[in-house]
Amino acid sequence: MPSLIDTQASAEVDFIPIPESASYPTGSLDFLVKFQQKEEQRLKAMRASSLINLEDRSPIRLDIIVVGAGLGGLAAAIALARRGHKVTVFEQAPELGEVGAGIQIPSNSTRLLIKWGLEPFLASKIVKPGHIAFRRWEDGKTIGLTKLIPHFEREFDAPYYVLHRAHFHDAMYQLALQLGIVVKINSKVLDYDEDAPSITLENGEIHLADLIVGSDGLKSYARTKVLGGVDQTPKKTGFAAYRATVDVEKMKAYPDTAEVCAKPNLNLWVGDMRHVMTYMIAGGKSFNMVLSHPDRSDPRTWASQSSEQVLAGMRAHFKGWDPTLTKIIDMIDTTLKWPLMSGSPLPRWVSRSNKLVIMGDAAHAMVPYMSQGAAMAVEDGAALAEALHHVESIDDLPRGLRVWEAVRKDRADKMQEASLINGKLWHFPDGPLQQARDEGMRPEVEGREYVTSPNQWSDPTTQRWTYGYDAEWEIKKAFAGLRKKLSLPEVKLSR
Numbered sequence: 001m002p003s004l005i006d007t008q009a010s011a012e013v014d015f016i017p018i019p020e021s022a023s024y025p026t027g028s029l030d031f032l033v034k035f036q037q038k039e040e041q042r043l044k045a046m047r048a049s050s051l052i053n054l055e056d057r058s059p060i061r062l063d064i065i066v067v068g069a070g071l072g073g074l075a076a077a078i079a080l081a082r083r084g085h086k087v088t089v090f091e092q093a094p095e096l097g098e099v100g101a102g103i104q105i106p107s108n109s110t111r112l113l114i115k116w117g118l119e120p121f122l123a124s125k126i127v128k129p130g131h132i133a134f135r136r137w138e139d140g141k142t143i144g145l146t147k148l149i150p151h152f153e154r155e156f157d158a159p160y161y162v163l164h165r166a167h168f169h170d171a172m173y174q175l176a177l178q179l180g181i182v183v184k185i186n187s188k189v190l191d192y193d194e195d196a197p198s199i200t201l202e203n204g205e206i207h208l209a210d211l212i213v214g215s216d217g218l219k220s221y222a223r224t225k226v227l228g229g230v231d232q233t234p235k236k237t238g239f240a241a242y243r244a245t246v247d248v249e250k251m252k253a254y255p256d257t258a259e260v261c262a263k264p265n266l267n268l269w270v271g272d273m274r275h276v277m278t279y280m281i282a283g284g285k286s287f288n289m290v291l292s293h294p295d296r297s298d299p300r301t302w303a304s305q306s307s308e309q310v311l312a313g314m315r316a317h318f319k320g321w322d323p324t325l326t327k328i329i330d331m332i333d334t335t336l337k338w339p340l341m342s343g344s345p346l347p348r349w350v351s352r353s354n355k356l357v358i359m360g361d362a363a364h365a366m367v368p369y370m371s372q373g374a375a376m377a378v379e380d381g382a383a384l385a386e387a388l389h390h391v392e393s394i395d396d397l398p399r400g401l402r403v404w405e406a407v408r409k410d411r412a413d414k415m416q417e418a419s420l421i422n423g424k425l426w427h428f429p430d431g432p433l434q435q436a437r438d439e440g441m442r443p444e445v446e447g448r449e450y451v452t453s454p455n456q457w458s459d460p461t462t463q464r465w466t467y468g469y470d471a472e473w474e475i476k477k478a479f480a481g482l483r484k485k486l487s488l489p490e491v492k493l494s495r
């Protein structure tokens, strides 16, 4: 009896193949990705007995130097060490740490960090906000609303955290140590030989490696080297941010300010050329504030201002805003003023020698309006480790790095743009554009259906692109596409 499917015949006929994934924007296949991800997690949980799974190990073991022990450098070091590479981090500062207080860790970043085993190191420090509320500058009225719980966890299978930067950095450092990563402080890199490749430290020491990862921040020197000696430095935006924290106990003294910290939500007041982003950190003990405002003065002149002058300047910027907000601003004892800079897409992230790369703020500095700068650095590290996993020999390294560069540049360059666009969306003066924006966000506040929103956290297309992104998966997809182009046998994709 003939079989229902004549395999012999079907092999001979040139049928059109059904694509494994879609290249057009669609959410229709997301359930398949989620299914595979869950299955993978289940299998991993069954096997996991150590931080490094054997199946995660790269086919080759490289000696890798990471320059910079910021959040980006540590993330890259962890991602690479998990794959079995030998990683040494060189940091110029005499002590490890982070500037500023709070940081948002969005779902596209927690997806990776949880996989790496970071959660136990964060323990009681994590705050999980329920929603992000956009508030009108003048009276605090809710004009936009993004539900993080349960929406983000359900849709993107990864939570949204807010945290003290020091706690985040320390957790990464502890995990790095467990993975055997060596972090050398007081080790300023003065020069790079991109062909060797090697670094020269301030004390004259030369260190060789197979690959050097420059994660040396916004003022990166590695970037100049990658760009062949002519730097493309991030530019001023004409905006600066005051960063401050307020003790939650102080806020509990008044009913209106107590209401703001009663639940661990993110609140964002938006007005003419200014906004104030707030959320709770340190397990709910501290209220973090970032107050963005126009400032075209030279940051070099800021150091000469007394702390009273800086505080007075900050209060003047928000005079006449929502009385509850200004009451909280009045509770700030000290603040730090920070220039907001943005880079523009670089021609390359990989040096001509293919042995030196840049990532994090060095490659894609962005204004903090999408809260994605560090998240992009975490993605860069994860993606780099995944790309090296597809490299079979050291001679094959350039191919792996080029795929990584193409995928990451596309993602981070667009996030840089999305961050600037938030500055446009949030800073309208009262008038027709502000009214049209608020009208566009009204359905999400009233719980009505919507297909677009001027709130990029809620807009379904931006939301899925931003938070549903899996940096490792995108690299796997890119390599699968490459195999197809070269007519190599397909490899089954699994997360």
Ligand SMILES: Cc1cc2nc3c(=O)[nH]c(=O)nc-3n(C[C@H](O)[C@H](O)[C@H](O)COP(=O)(O)OP(=O)(O)OC[C@H]3O[C@@H](n4cnc5c(N)ncnc54)[C@H](O)[C@@H]3O)c2cc1C
Residues within 6 Å of the ligand: 067, 068, 069, 070, 071, 072, 073, 090, 091, 092, 093, 102, 103, 104, 105, 187, 188, 189, 190, 215, 216, 217, 218, 220, 221, 241, 243, 290, 338, 359, 360, 361, 362, 368, 371, 372, 373, 374, 375, 376, 377
């Ligand atoms: C106000 C504000 C709010 C933000 N909020 C968020 C947020 O909520 N979520 C988010 O994801 N991102 C946020 N960001 C962005 C985020 O802070 C940065 O993108 C991230 O910290 C960059 O990390 P990095 O490791 O690339 O760079 P950096 O943190 O700058 O680290 C670079 C490291 O390299 C070291 N270094 C530099 N040169 C050398 C050298 N020659 N030799 C050795 N070491 C060297 C430096 O000392 C430093 O430790 C915010 C930024 C700002 C300004």
